[in-house]
Amino acid sequence: MDGRPxxxxxxxxxxxxxxxxxxxxxxxxxxxxxxxxxxxxxxYPGIAAxxxxxxxxxxxxxxxxxxxxxxxT
Amino acid sequence: MLxxxxxxxxxxxxxxxxxxxxPEVGETPAARLDPESAEWLxxxxxxxxxxxxxxxRLHEMLLRIAQGEVRRRGPRLRIAGxxxxxLAYHAAADALVAITSKIGQFRGExxxxxxxxxxxxxxxxxxxxxxxxxxxxxxxxxxxxxxLPDRFGFDPAKQTEWRDLLAALHRAVDTELTARQRQVxxxxxxxxxxxxxxxxxxGSNRNAIYKTLFDARRKLRAALAAxxxxxxxx
Numbered sequence: 001m002d003g004r005p006x007x008x009x010x011x012x013x014x015x016x017x018x019x020x021x022x023x024x025x026x027x028x029x030x031x032x033x034x035x036x037x038x039x040x041x042x043x044y045p046g047i048a049a050x051x052x053x054x055x056x057x058x059x060x061x062x063x064x065x066x067x068x069x070x071x072x073t
Numbered sequence: 074m075l076x077x078x079x080x081x082x083x084x085x086x087x088x089x090x091x092x093x094x095x096p097e098v099g100e101t102p103a104a105r106l107d108p109e110s111a112e113w114l115x116x117x118x119x120x121x122x123x124x125x126x127x128x129x130r131l132h133e134m135l136l137r138i139a140q141g142e143v144r145r146r147g148p149r150l151r152i153a154g155x156x157x158x159x160l161a162y163h164a165a166a167d168a169l170v171a172i173t174s175k176i177g178q179f180r181g182e183x184x185x186x187x188x189x190x191x192x193x194x195x196x197x198x199x200x201x202x203x204x205x206x207x208x209x210x211x212x213x214x215x216x217x218x219x220x221l222p223d224r225f226g227f228d229p230a231k232q233t234e235w236r237d238l239l240a241a242l243h244r245a246v247d248t249e250l251t252a253r254q255r256q257v258x259x260x261x262x263x264x265x266x267x268x269x270x271x272x273x274x275x276g277s278n279r280n281a282i283y284k285t286l287f288d289a290r291r292k293l294r295a296a297l298a299a300x301x302x303x304x305x306x307x
Contacts (some may be wrong), residue, residue, distance in 0.1 A: 020284075027191050
């Protein structure tokens with residue numbers, strides 16, 4: 001396996017990335033928009049960029065999405 | 074009628090007693106709230122015994138969410154059984170304290186329950202980070218650069234193709250990064266220390282550690298691109 005794509009993905013940073021503090025502050029809003037099928041990524045591109053890049057915040061987002069989905073079923 | 078499990082009753086009692094009433098709770102714009110959220114805020118702003126009953130109901134809900142979330146994450150963790158159940162219990166209890174102390178910050182931009190669930194998810198992440206801090210698989214200060222190829226999935230059999238690239242990366246880590254950036258890079262990338270564990274080890278917060286690594290990534294990319302090891306497409 002060639003690790004170059006993974007290394008390049010890791011090194012690539014998105015200037016729109018808002019960081020953990022803002023993403024965590026807005027996570028409940030972003031998650032509800034996502035579950036509702038609203039264009040959350042277009043509405044909050046900086047949060048979308050962050051969640052793609054930050055493992056812990058991405059995990060929290062996945063957890064909140066799973067929770068909301070389970071509550072609706 | 075509220076139902077709290079026997080095992081949890083004693084602990085919940087102390088949590089309810091600890092949970093502070095937020096003085097701003099009555100100032101949330103109720104007109105923007107859905108009926109369920111408005112009811113949660115109303116109950117939690119009441120005097121006892123209604124508030125105590127509301128807190129017990131909220132705790133019960135948070136515990137259910139916490140248990141579901143640790144089950145979801147469980148297969149990827151080296152935590153299982155009673156320890157995982159204990160983690161869920163403490164996450165729910167601490168989330169209740171966080172929610173009651175910050176309830177004045179709830180602006181009705183989501184359902185109250187979604188806002189509340191967020192805190193239990195955060196508490197689970199923090200507690201998993203603390204678990205690995207107490208039981209680290211590697212020394213946080215260790216520095217084994219032989220791990221680097223494996224971290225990115227480079228094939229040992231094709232070492233001739235990536236040796237120069239990773240040697241350049243190592244040099245850039247040594248020459249381009251600040252001491253703090255290097256420390257964070259080594260811990261997270263080389264030693265695979267979870268970010269939330271490093272937060273505890275360094276007495277920092279997730280945002281600061283992420284920003285340190287973000288700046289390190291940007292510098293390393295620029296250094297590798299400047300020396301022709303990767304394309305500068307940004």
